[in-house]
Each structure stands twice: as structure tokens, then as C-alpha cells.
Amino acid sequence: MRERTVLSGYELQQWENSTTYYLVKSGEKDNGGGVLDGAVLRIGWNGRYVIAERKANFGGDKDGWMIVDTATKKITGPFSDSELKARPEVRQIAIMNASEAWRRLH
Secondary structure (H helix, E strand, O other): OEEEEEEOOEEEEEOOOOOOEEEEEOOOOOOOOHHHOEEEEEEEEOOOEEEEEEEEOOOOOOOEEEEEEOOOOEEEEEEOHHHHHOOHHHOOOOOEEHHHHHHHOO
16 A cells, blocks of 8 residues: 655555555554545545545445545545535635546655
């Protein structure tokens, strides 16, 4: 598994199959699922927030958009597309597929 820094304290992790991605805390061991308890499908970030559309690890959990506030370490969600668009703190964040984000991060 490989990681690339997204924002302070958080990294995008590429799983062994090279097509699955997780958001993990920097320097912490993760056994799958990351801080969002699911795979990252799409992701975006600004100076403070990371937003990610997740596919939940467990069937009983909802898929949807998760918001990570890197300043407070608070994670909220899942949100629907319309709920996410109503959140002013993340409205201007550009969203891309996880594989595209992986290519852009170094």
C-alpha cells in the first residue's frame, strides 16, 4: 500500500489492487476502510476540508459524501449530493475521481 498526502494529517492510500483508495490518518496503521470506513470514489479538498464520496465497507452503513474538517479532526456525513451542495464550507471545492487525485498528489 502506498500513501500520498492530501492535507495536513491525512493521506490518500492506494490499496494493493491499485484501483481502491482510502483516506487515512498520516502515520497511523490502517487495516482497511480508513477514517471514512469505506473506499473513496471521488474526492476534493481545500485548505481545511476534505470531502470524499465513499462506498461504505459494511452493507448496513450508508454510502455518500463525508466531510473531514482537518482543523478539528471532525468527520461528518454521509450526505447526499444535494445535502453536500447546501454546505457552504465545501461548496467551492473541485471534485475528481480518486484515481485522478492519486495522479495529482505527490
